[in-house]
Amino acid sequence: MSETTEAPPRQAAASPPGKRRLPPRDRLTVVAMITVPTLLVVGLVWLPALGSVLLSFTRWNGFGGLDTIEWVGLQNYEDITTIYPPFWPAIQHNLIWLAFLFVLPTILGVVLAVVLDREMRGSRFYQTAFYMPVVLSLALIGFIWQLFYSRDQGLINQVFGTTVDWYGDPDVNLWAVLVATAWRHTGYIMLIYLAGLKGVDASLREAAAMDGASEVRTFFHVIFPVMRPINMIVIVIVVIESLRAFDLVWVINKGRNGLEIIAALVSQNVIGEATRYGFGSALAVIMMLISSVFITLYLRVVFKEERSR
Amino acid sequence: MPRPRSAAVPRSAVATVAATRRSVIRGMALSGLAVGGANLLAACGGDDGPATGSGATVKFGINEAEGVGAAHDRLAAMAAAYTEETGTKVDLNAVDHNTFQESINTYLQGTPDDVFTWFAGFRMAQFAEAGLITDLSDIWPIEGLDDSFKQASTAADGKQYFVPVQYYPWAVFYRKSVFEKNGWTAPESNDDFMALMEDMQGKGITPFAFGDKDGWPAMGTFDILNMRLNGFDFHMSLMAGDEQWDGDEVKQVFETWRTLLPYHQEDPLGRTWQEAATAMGKGECGMYLLGTFVVDALGENGEDLDFFTFPELDPAIGSDALDAPIDGFCVAAAGQNQEAGKEMAKWLGSAAAADAANNGADAPFIAANSGASTATYSDLQKKSAEVVSAAANIAQFMDRDTNADFANTVMIPSIQEFLKNPDDIDGVTASIQEQAESIFA
Numbered sequence: 001m002s003e004t005t006e007a008p009p010r011q012a013a014a015s016p017p018g019k020r021r022l023p024p025r026d027r028l029t030v031v032a033m034i035t036v037p038t039l040l041v042v043g044l045v046w047l048p049a050l051g052s053v054l055l056s057f058t059r060w061n062g063f064g065g066l067d068t069i070e071w072v073g074l075q076n077y078e079d080i081t082t083i084y085p086p087f088w089p090a091i092q093h094n095l096i097w098l099a100f101l102f103v104l105p106t107i108l109g110v111v112l113a114v115v116l117d118r119e120m121r122g123s124r125f126y127q128t129a130f131y132m133p134v135v136l137s138l139a140l141i142g143f144i145w146q147l148f149y150s151r152d153q154g155l156i157n158q159v160f161g162t163t164v165d166w167y168g169d170p171d172v173n174l175w176a177v178l179v180a181t182a183w184r185h186t187g188y189i190m191l192i193y194l195a196g197l198k199g200v201d202a203s204l205r206e207a208a209a210m211d212g213a214s215e216v217r218t219f220f221h222v223i224f225p226v227m228r229p230i231n232m233i234v235i236v237i238v239v240i241e242s243l244r245a246f247d248l249v250w251v252i253n254k255g256r257n258g259l260e261i262i263a264a265l266v267s268q269n270v271i272g273e274a275t276r277y278g279f280g281s282a283l284a285v286i287m288m289l290i291s292s293v294f295i296t297l298y299l300r301v302v303f304k305e306e307r308s309r
Numbered sequence: 310m311p312r313p314r315s316a317a318v319p320r321s322a323v324a325t326v327a328a329t330r331r332s333v334i335r336g337m338a339l340s341g342l343a344v345g346g347a348n349l350l351a352a353c354g355g356d357d358g359p360a361t362g363s364g365a366t367v368k369f370g371i372n373e374a375e376g377v378g379a380a381h382d383r384l385a386a387m388a389a390a391y392t393e394e395t396g397t398k399v400d401l402n403a404v405d406h407n408t409f410q411e412s413i414n415t416y417l418q419g420t421p422d423d424v425f426t427w428f429a430g431f432r433m434a435q436f437a438e439a440g441l442i443t444d445l446s447d448i449w450p451i452e453g454l455d456d457s458f459k460q461a462s463t464a465a466d467g468k469q470y471f472v473p474v475q476y477y478p479w480a481v482f483y484r485k486s487v488f489e490k491n492g493w494t495a496p497e498s499n500d501d502f503m504a505l506m507e508d509m510q511g512k513g514i515t516p517f518a519f520g521d522k523d524g525w526p527a528m529g530t531f532d533i534l535n536m537r538l539n540g541f542d543f544h545m546s547l548m549a550g551d552e553q554w555d556g557d558e559v560k561q562v563f564e565t566w567r568t569l570l571p572y573h574q575e576d577p578l579g580r581t582w583q584e585a586a587t588a589m590g591k592g593e594c595g596m597y598l599l600g601t602f603v604v605d606a607l608g609e610n611g612e613d614l615d616f617f618t619f620p621e622l623d624p625a626i627g628s629d630a631l632d633a634p635i636d637g638f639c640v641a642a643a644g645q646n647q648e649a650g651k652e653m654a655k656w657l658g659s660a661a662a663a664d665a666a667n668n669g670a671d672a673p674f675i676a677a678n679s680g681a682s683t684a685t686y687s688d689l690q691k692k693s694a695e696v697v698s699a700a701a702n703i704a705q706f707m708d709r710d711t712n713a714d715f716a717n718t719v720m721i722p723s724i725q726e727f728l729k730n731p732d733d734i735d736g737v738t739a740s741i742q743e744q745a746e747s748i749f750a
Contacts, residue, residue: 062414063439083743151579168579257578257725272411274717
């Protein structure tokens with residue numbers, strides 16, 4: 001995005017005023033580089049999104065041709081918000097997910113990164129250990145944690161002699177899943193942040209040390225502000241991760257009984273044996289609207305920065 | 310969700326694999342592509358196999374992936390036997406069970422195989438109504454398949470669209486050794502049944518193992534209670550969306566269920582059916598209401614297992630109905646080789662086909678065809694066959710007897726809600742009714 005906004009003035013300054021036309025070959029390249037991605041984006045993102053929006057005002061079970069699609073207006077949205085019990089819990093769970101990821105694993109990941117950046121003994125080993133869960137698929141993570149959480153045969157209940165129904169009790173299972181997610185998310189954030197820290201100019205630290213700043217002060221007043229782009233990336237990743245939350249919950253119980261989240265509801269209605277394409281699309285549209293709020297906020301911040309630079 | 314039959318792989322592992330594939334499909338569907346025509350299943354390319362009989366090619370889509378054990382081996386053995394007998398080449402397209410079931414809509418509307426594995430019941434009838442499967446009434450009657458199977462293969466228009474091959478009943482399973490040790494016998498009446506459960510509790514054994522983490526197992530409990538309390542006809546008409554879910558009949562089912570819940574394992578929503586089966590296997594629980602696939606979770610051949618059908622609750626209704634889902638075959642209307650497909654479907658219903666399947670795998674199924682050899686059957690299977698043939702009415706299980714949209718998106722969460730909060734029966738039934746009206750409208 002920044003390239004496109006900056007490109008024209010730079011080019012105008014570089015080329016002599018008046019006419020400077022690109023040779024045909026280059027023009028062709030530019031045209032191809034613009035049209036191909038545009039077609040891909042329109043074909044794979046915008047048209048299907050528009051299709052979903054249109055479908056969300058209909059009732060269709062996927063049998064027969066497009067002529068069997070029945071127009072029902074806002075009924076799907078009305079049903080979702082009034083008589084579809086999993087919907088409001090799902091919204092709530094997505095928000096809890098977002099808040100939790102920010103508060104615990106993200107901060108923990110950042111702290112781990114700062115600690116590991118100090119080149120202590122065995123830091124490579126710790127890096128690998130913390131990063132390991134990120135390599136595993138969420139589906140596999142769900143399976144691994146099942147071994148811990150199973151009520152009758154799980155490790156936790158066996159060791160502590162408890163009978164907590166970690167995955168089945170709707171008051172507990174969301175938190176159990178969040179812990180499993182955090183296990184993975186922490187390593188992810190740690191690695192990104194660590195990479196950022198490695199890129200910080202060492203002379204900044206030296207200068208701060210010369211001025212007599214403590215380690216903590218150096219971090220908050222020198223390193224953290226310098227890391228601004230990385231911080232931005234981390235925030236975006238957390239928001240995206242919490243909206244995309246799906247795999248783990250799906251593996252555990254398909255997003256039911258205390259683990260309702262929007263993405264899982266969409267899938268329940270559209271992907272499985274159930275084929276409520278209209279109803280599922282309406283849920284997907286709601287999810288898209290929520291995402292748009294965050295995307296808009298993010299873009300505003302980014303553009304504001306561009307301008308103030 | 311499907312009830313897996315003899316799957317050698319633990320269900321949890323299967324689910325893991327399925328989920329990764331599913332997330333791919335999800336990405337596509339969210340962008341509206343799956344609706345259009347992602348044809349994940351139509352793996353076989355478009356080679357042309359024209360004529361019927363010897364030298365022809367039939368494409369055969371099966372819902373068991375290679376390597377899952379007996380379930381796949383039986384189908385593969387049938388295909389091989391058919392080729393040997395008729396000279397028709399069979400092009401096998403083996404797909405993972407869950408993936409097959411969940412992609413069935415796009416599969417049938419794309420370029421499906423000629424013959425494919427499917428289930429009897431509402432979902433078969435729904436495909437028939439939508440014109441996605443071929444009318445097979447000209448290959449019926451099939452020798453060895455009696456009237457009840459013909460009935461189960463018939464759609465609303467009175468024509469047959471299905472060829473049954475096997476079935477498995479849902480019943481109350483128990484360990485013979487545990488019953489012997491405690492001097493218990495299978496209950497004959499409701500009084501016996503209550504006395505048995507009281508005695509079990511007195512001896513510190515939970516009467517019923519119970520797990521509903523996957524959402525579908527508890528449907529079996531609803532089905533049997535509804536059939537015992539309101540009768541088979543009401544049950545089927547309720548499944549078809551023609552009765553009130555918030556009426557007294559359904560409320561009575563939930564009321565009865567509520568009084569039985571103290572005899573069930575606590576916290577069912579976090580427990581898989583395999584874990585519940587293990588609890589029964591270890592003797593922690595006395596009984597378990599499940600399909601015959603309960604054997605798979607115990608990792609044994611079932612010699613120490615026996616079962617009885619759920620006892621009578623209302624003398625006016627009796628106890629002659631049960632869930633016994635039937636598996637079999639359909640011919641896809643969009644299949645390229647209709648005649649050859651029909652021919653093969655007819656053969657698949659024969660005793661010879663069942664024998665080929667049972668001889669070609671480690672574990673046999675219970676053949677629908679009465680002419681099939683029972684030599685390879687375990688005692689459990691022999692008894693299953695007797696019980697099912699003695700039953701007056703056979704239901705297919707809730708998620709096969711009703712609209713899939715309704716079963717998966719309304720009934721699973723609602724039953725789970727009831728199990729969480731058994732006292733709010735009015736709330737649960739009212740919510741089901743509201744959603745039923747919207748879906749069946």
